[in-house]
Amino acid sequence: MRQRIIILAATVALLAAGALQAQAQTDNPELERLFKEDQADREAGPSADIDWQAVSKRDAERRLRVREIVDKGGATTSMDYYHAAMVGTWKKHDALLIPKDRIASVRKLGEL
Numbered sequence: 850m851r852q853r854i855i856i857l858a859a860t861v862a863l864l865a866a867g868a869l870q871a872q873a874q875t876d877n878p879e880l881e882r883l884f885k886e887d888q889a890d891r892e893a894g895p896s897a898d899i900d901w902q903a904v905s906k907r908d909a910e911r912r913l914r915v916r917e918i919v920d921k922g923g924a925t926t927s928m929d930y931y932h933a934a935m936v937g938t939w940k941k942h943d944a945l946l947i948p949k950d951r952i953a954s955v956r957k958l959g960e961l
Contacts, residue, residue, distance in 0.1 A: 876928045880918060883911045884932035912937045 890904045915937045924930055 874925050876926050877918065877923050877932075880915065880924060880929050880932040880936075883915060883936050887911055887936045908936075 887908065890899070890907060893899055915933045918924060919933055924933055
C-alpha cells in the first residue's frame with residue numbers, strides 16, 4: 850500500500866511539473882507580429898484599393914521568415930503554430946514539424 854502511495858505521489862508531482870512548464874512557455878512575439886502585419890494588409894477588405902502586388906511581396910517575405918522561425922524551433926505554443934499557419938500557406942505535411950505534445954492543442958484551434 851505504501852508503495853502505491855509513493856508511486857501516486859510521484860506521478861502527481863511529475864504531472865504538476867509538466868503543467869507548470871507548459872504555463873511558463875510564452876508565445877513567440879515575432880510570429881505574433883508577423884500575423885498582425887499579415888492581417889493588417891487585408892483589413893480594408895476585398896473591394897478596397899489594395900496594391901496586391903506589394904502585399905504579395907510582403908506575404909512572401911513573411912512566409913519565408915515564418916518558415917525560418919519554425920525550422921529553428923522558435924514556435925513552441927499552440928498560438929505560435931496558429932500564427933505561423935495563418936501567415937504561411939501550410940499543408941497537412943507541415944504538421945510533422947509540430948512537436949507531438951503540441952498537436953492536440955493545435956488541433957483545438959482547428960488548424961489540423
